[in-house]
Amino acid sequence: xxxxxxxxxxxxxVARARLIAVVTSDSAPARRLIQDxxxxxSLIDATGGRKTQSVLVMDSDHVVISALKPESLQLEQHxxxxxxxxxxx
Numbered sequence: 001x002x003x004x005x006x007x008x009x010x011x012x013x014v015a016r017a018r019l020i021a022v023v024t025s026d027s028a029p030a031r032r033l034i035q036d037x038x039x040x041x042s043l044i045d046a047t048g049g050r051k052t053q054s055v056l057v058m059d060s061d062h063v064v065i066s067a068l069k070p071e072s073l074q075l076e077q078h079x080x081x082x083x084x085x086x087x088x089x
Contacts, residue, residue: 003016008066009066014064018059021056022055024069025054034065037062042063044063044065046065048067053066054068054073
């Protein structure tokens, strides 16, 4: 089984099929989500020591934090979709 991967910054990738949600880290609920994942030992830090910009919720109950803005992650998906679409021509 092959997964399409999404770049989340600093050489880190997540499987697109396993991604449930991408949210900004600005809100209090997002901060609680991060803290709860940290307490459960299911937090994956992909920030490379930089400020957290987005929170990715995975179907495995893991939470991935990234230094890329959610808009950048979405743009990455659109670029890959465009490449896939062009290859089919």
